[in-house]
Amino acid sequence: MSETSPEHRACELVPDTSALLLVAEAADPLGGAVDTLRSYCPVVRVSLLTAVLRELENMSAGRGRRAAAARLALAELSRLGGALNVVEPSDCSEADECILKYAREAGAVVLTADKKLARVLKSCGVKYVTWWRSKRRFVLEFPG
Numbered sequence: 001m002s003e004t005s006p007e008h009r010a011c012e013l014v015p016d017t018s019a020l021l022l023v024a025e026a027a028d029p030l031g032g033a034v035d036t037l038r039s040y041c042p043v044v045r046v047s048l049l050t051a052v053l054r055e056l057e058n059m060s061a062g063r064g065r066r067a068a069a070a071r072l073a074l075a076e077l078s079r080l081g082g083a084l085n086v087v088e089p090s091d092c093s094e095a096d097e098c099i100l101k102y103a104r105e106a107g108a109v110v111l112t113a114d115k116k117l118a119r120v121l122k123s124c125g126v127k128y129v130t131w132w133r134s135k136r137r138f139v140l141e142f143p144g
Contacts, residue, residue: 009041012085012108013129015048016099017055019111022131023076024069029138030080033111033129036138047085047108048077051098100124109140 013033022029034044056077060070077084092098096117103110103126110128112118121128122143129140 010043010045011037011041012106013037013044013046013111014099014103014106014108015046015052015111016114016117017052017059017070017073017095018113018117019131020052020056020073020077021066021069022113023072024065027131027136029111029113029131030076032131032138036129036140037109040140045085046080046083047087047102047106049095049098049102050086050088051092051095053077053086055095096120100126111138 013030015030015033019029019033030046034046037044056070056074060067060074087102089098089102092101096114099110099112099117100120102108103121104124110117110121110126111130112121112128113131118128118130118141122141125143127140127142129138131137132139
């Protein structure tokens with residue numbers, strides 16, 4: 001078997017803020033996305049960008065449903081602790097910009113529930129996992 005055979009293929013999954021907020025909808029965004037991605041590659045490593053972490057922290061300081069969802073997401077990330085690879089990409093400021101730049105450079109798969117970001121990823125040829133609300137499941141999208 002070659003190192004690039006499906007049995008040896010490894011993927012890096014990079015979640016965005018919108019996907020992590022799905023914990024408030026009783027979804028397991030990281031677990032569900034990893035399970036979905038394993039049909040494509042058996043080894044999945046989750047990398048959290050510091051820009052996403054900062055966005056969640058800023059959001060959690062507020063009030064309302066999104067702030068509560070951000071606090072839930074941060075608690076889940078804290079629970080996962082060492083299972084996450086925290087990455088600080090350079091030359092970007094906004095979370096979506098950092099995600100796109102990092103995914104293109106690293107060949108990572110993005111986890112998003114943001115339709116606008118999904119369109120950008122698709123147009124740039126970046127693979128992504130998205131949440132189908134109507135079917136309550138994650139789907140891996142290969143840009144064509």
